[in-house]
Each structure stands twice: as structure tokens, then as C-alpha cells.
Amino acid sequence: MSTVEFDHVGEWNAQVPLLIIGAGAAGLCAALAAKAAGVDAVVIERDAVPSGSTALSAGLIPAAGTRFQRAKGIVDSPDRLVADIQRKARGEAPPALVEAIARGSAPLIEWLAERHALPFELIENFNYPGHCALRMHGLPSRTGRELIDRLRNAAELSEIVVLTGCIAKTLFAQKNGRVGGIEIARGNGSRERIGCNALILACNGYGSNSELIRRFIPEMADALYFGHPGNRGDAVLWGERLDAELACLGAYQGHGSIATPHNILITWAVIMEGGFQVNAQGRRFCDETCGYSEQAAEVLRQPSGIAWDIFDGRIAVVARQFEDFRAAERAGAMLVADSVNGLAARMRVPADSFAEEWRNVEVLKTRGAVDRYGRRFSAEQLLQPPFFAVKVTGALFHSQGGLVIDTTGRVKRKDGSLFPNLFAAGGAAVGISGTTAAGYLSGNGLLTATVLGRLAGQAAAKLISH
Numbered sequence: 001m002s003t004v005e006f007d008h009v010g011e012w013n014a015q016v017p018l019l020i021i022g023a024g025a026a027g028l029c030a031a032l033a034a035k036a037a038g039v040d041a042v043v044i045e046r047d048a049v050p051s052g053s054t055a056l057s058a059g060l061i062p063a064a065g066t067r068f069q070r071a072k073g074i075v076d077s078p079d080r081l082v083a084d085i086q087r088k089a090r091g092e093a094p095p096a097l098v099e100a101i102a103r104g105s106a107p108l109i110e111w112l113a114e115r116h117a118l119p120f121e122l123i124e125n126f127n128y129p130g131h132c133a134l135r136m137h138g139l140p141s142r143t144g145r146e147l148i149d150r151l152r153n154a155a156e157l158s159e160i161v162v163l164t165g166c167i168a169k170t171l172f173a174q175k176n177g178r179v180g181g182i183e184i185a186r187g188n189g190s191r192e193r194i195g196c197n198a199l200i201l202a203c204n205g206y207g208s209n210s211e212l213i214r215r216f217i218p219e220m221a222d223a224l225y226f227g228h229p230g231n232r233g234d235a236v237l238w239g240e241r242l243d244a245e246l247a248c249l250g251a252y253q254g255h256g257s258i259a260t261p262h263n264i265l266i267t268w269a270v271i272m273e274g275g276f277q278v279n280a281q282g283r284r285f286c287d288e289t290c291g292y293s294e295q296a297a298e299v300l301r302q303p304s305g306i307a308w309d310i311f312d313g314r315i316a317v318v319a320r321q322f323e324d325f326r327a328a329e330r331a332g333a334m335l336v337a338d339s340v341n342g343l344a345a346r347m348r349v350p351a352d353s354f355a356e357e358w359r360n361v362e363v364l365k366t367r368g369a370v371d372r373y374g375r376r377f378s379a380e381q382l383l384q385p386p387f388f389a390v391k392v393t394g395a396l397f398h399s400q401g402g403l404v405i406d407t408t409g410r411v412k413r414k415d416g417s418l419f420p421n422l423f424a425a426g427g428a429a430v431g432i433s434g435t436t437a438a439g440y441l442s443g444n445g446l447l448t449a450t451v452l453g454r455l456a457g458q459a460a461a462k463l464i465s466h
């Protein structure tokens with residue numbers, strides 16, 4: 001149970017300048033940034049090997065105005081990224097924070113590439129919904145496992161101490177909100193108290209805490225949770241006890257394309273490249289290109305809470321750059337046929353309604369027209385045999401609400417004033433996706449984790465050094 005103890009007067013087992021809770025993308029970027037600014041951080045991580053939701057992701061980070069984009073002739077700017085984030089969030093994302101994150105995105109990618117040798121590439125063969133430019137940057141394997149392993153390696157080379165197998169339990173604070181340190185529990189049951197000059201909460205959100213999900217996101221209370229089990233909501237629970245400002249607690253990142261029963265993420269590229277979804281009755285039910293996040297609830301509202309992703313061999317080639325897609329193929333999740341009727345038979349959906357939807361989609365494509373839900377189709381995306389279908393469901397990836405912060409990650413009190421030495425980054429802090437699942441623009445998760453992690457690490461180091 002995570003708690004806060006006020007006005008602690010006992011001894012510390014150790015005293016360090018900067019403590020960071022959580023060794024995901026946010027925590028490790030914060031530690032690397034603090035180190036670059038001359039301050040040593042100790043990172044506390046419950047897992048034996050740093051993983052977090054970061055390891056479960058595709059590791060794709062949006063960034064605007066990078067040298068990787070320029071090399072490919074892509075015109076982009078932080079202002080355009082700000083506009084895309086706010087359009088998706090319906091203007092509900094905190095403007096100053098979005099601005100700081102967008103401006104920090106290209107420097108973040110270039111810093112990780114140049115200073116820490118992360119071999120980023122621009123994803124060029126498809127775009128995610130809502131981005132006006134190609135700006136997703138990924139590592140060769142397109143996995144979050146590679147991202148977290150490379151960040152951990154960078155931390156090791158920088159001689160950053162990561163205490164694994166340790167859970168931060170109690171946060172010690174004075175009545176004025178100044179944090180003195182934390183108590184950690186080790187795997188063998190022993191407990192230690194570590195004092196610090198500043199604390200960064202990088203322990204993500206409350207996706208795996210079913211009580212908090214029931215309280216804040218009831219529409220996903222019974223949905224599959226697809227994030228990391230260690231995301232227990234400690235930052236929110238500590239924040240509540242400290243009287244910190246919390247916001248957007250009902251917002252979340254969902255995903256409407258998890259192969260079932262295999263539980264493997266099927267990339268949204270299958271939709272963006274001209275695929276579509278039908279339900280168990282063979283009927284389309286919405287504009288799939290609005291975004292994969294809100295699609296989670298859409299799919300769960302369909303009969304039996306499932307849908308089918310429909311695409312073709314050309315799209316499968318694009319999707320195979322993702323290890324998850326290849327794993328789904330190996331697991332037998334894909335049904336393949338040379339005709340529409342053959343595919344309907346394999347899916348066991350009514351052939352007449354399925355064929356009618358298919359015909360409608362392909363006619364709309366030839367005309368470059370808009371369908372009854374507002375989706376625009378393109379003539380370049382006609383489907384050709386072999387045809388593919390995979391049965392999917394909707395899942396909760398991570399919560400988007402959290403601690404309200406300033407543009408350097410400093411946590412705010414309810415009256416808007418700042419806690420003296422408490423920071424939050426990544427999923428521990430409020431997101432930039434507004435108040436609903438529909439406000440999540442692809443990549444908002446790792447964008448805020450990495451950029452804010454870096455900004456919080458720099459700001460905490462500055463605070464400690466002065």
C-alpha cells in the first residue's frame with residue numbers, strides 16, 4: 001500500500017541528490033538528463049529488469065523538425081505538432097505543456113541518437129491517424145523492448161544506479177509539501193529509507209489498479225488491460241494524500257486491435273493503409289481512422305465485444321515490420337483467402353452483408369469518396385488477393401490522467417502553486433490528450449514520457465545544483 005507520512009523525523013539509510021521512482025522511458029530519460037547536468041540520480045524499479053509499459057509498446061516516438069525528417073524531405077515543425085495534438089484533444093490539452101513538449105521533441109530524438117547512440121529511423125511507409133506529417137521515429141526492431149533496453153544500456157554506461165526489485169512504498173513529506181525521501185521494500189521483505197533533495201515520480205498511471213479504473217474509467221472496468229502490471233497508480237495515490245492537483249482522470253489510451261484470443265497487438269497500419277473493420281455480423285460500424293484509442297470502446301460495444309480487421313497482402317507486407325504482427329502470424333491469428341466469400345466463410349460471418357460492405361468500401365476507394373461515417377477512402381488503397389482477416393478486441397493500454405505539472409514537470413498544488421521539490425513525468429503526470437480516450441493522438445504516451453522525463457531531469461538537476 002503506497003502512503004504518505006508527514007514530518008518524518010527518523011534516520012535515513014542513505015541520502016542521495018535525486019530519486020526517481022520507475023525505470024521506464026520517463027524515469028531513464030530523466031536520470032540521463034540529470035546526469036548530463038551533473039547530478040547523480042538513483043532510480044527505484046519494482047521489476048528485476050526495467051520494462052514497464054515502455055517495453056510493451058512499439059517504441060514509436062513522434063517528433064517534429066528532426067534531422068531524420070529533413071533527410072527525407074519531410075517538412076514539419078513543433079507548431080504543426082502542437083496543432084495536431086490539440087486538434088485530437090479538442091483543445092483540451094494544457095497549451096503551455098503541449099508547446100514545451102512539441103518544442104522538446106526533436107532535441108529529444110537527436111540527443112538520444114547522438115549522445116546515447118539510439119539508432120532511430122523515420123517510419124516512412126505509413127502514417128498514424130491525426131499526424132499531418134511523417135514524424136514517428138522508431139528503432140530497427142520497432143519494439144519498445146529495444147527502446148527500454150537501449151535506454152538501460154545508456155544508463156549503465158553513464159553509471160546511473162538503478163535499484164531493481166525495489167518497490168517505493170511510503171513517501172515522506174513535510175506539511176509544506178517538501179519531500180524528504182521514500183521508503184522502499186526489497187524483494188526479501190527488508191525496508192530502507194532513502195533521503196533525497198528532489199523526487200521525480202516516473203511510475204506511470206493506474207491502468208493495472210482495478211479499483212482506480214472502476215473509480216475513474218468505468219467504461220473500461222471490464223476490458224482487457226494490456227499495459228504493465230506494475231502501473232498501480234502510486235503517483236495518483238501519493239498525489240491525493242499530498243493534496244496535489246489531479247486532472248483528466250477519466251482519459252485513457254485504448255486500442256481497438258488486439259488479436260483475440262492470442263492477445264497480440266495488431267498494428268493500426270492495417271487500417272490506415274486501406275483496411276477496415278467489420279463486426280461479427282459482417283457490418284462496418286464507424287470511421288476507423290479517427291484513432292485506435294477510441295476504437296477500443298467502439299469494438300467492445302459490438303456483439304461479443306469483437307471485430308475483424310480486414311486487409312490484404314500488400315498491407316501485410318507493411319505490417320510485418322512489427323514483431324507483434326509477425327508473432328500474430330506465427331500464432332495462427334490471421335485467416336487468409338483468395339476471395340471475399342472465401343474469407344467470410346473462414347470468419348464465419350454472414351457472407352451477404354460482408355460482401356456488401358466490402359463492395360461499398362472498394363467503390364468509395366475508386367471514387368476517392370467519403371463513407372456514411374465520414375471516412376475518406378483513397379484509390380491507391382484497393383484491396384487485392386490474398387485477403388486477410390484477424391479477430392480483434394478492444395483493450396486498455398494506459399491511463400492519461402495524473403498529477404498536474406508545469407512545463408518542467410514540477411507538480412502543482414490545488415491552488416496552482418508548485419511543490420518545492422516534487423516532479424512527475426510520463427504516465428504519472430497528466431497527459432496531453434484531454435479528458436477522453438478520443439483525445440489520444442498516436443504517440444502521446446512515449447512523447448510525454450521521453451520529452452517530459454528529460455525536461456524534469458534537467459529541472460530537478462538545476463534545482464539541486466542551486
Ligand SMILES: Cc1cc2nc3c(=O)[nH]c(=O)nc-3n(C[C@H](O)[C@H](O)[C@H](O)COP(=O)(O)OP(=O)(O)OC[C@H]3O[C@@H](n4cnc5c(N)ncnc54)[C@H](O)[C@@H]3O)c2cc1C
Binds near residue numbers: 025046055232425
Ligand atoms: C501495448 C502498448 C503499446 C504502446 N505503444 C506505444 C507507442 O508505440 N508509442 C507511444 O507513444 N506510446 C505507446 N504506448 C504507451 C507507452 O508505452 C507509455 O505511455 C509509456 O511507456 C509510459 O512510460 P513511463 O515511463 O511513464 O511508464 P512505464 O514504462 O510503465 O514505466 C514505469 C515504471 O515504474 C515502475 N513502478 C511503478 N510503481 C512503482 C513503485 N511504487 N516502485 C518502484 N517502481 C515502480 C514500473 O514497474 C515501471 O517499470 C503503448 C502502451 C502499451 C501498453
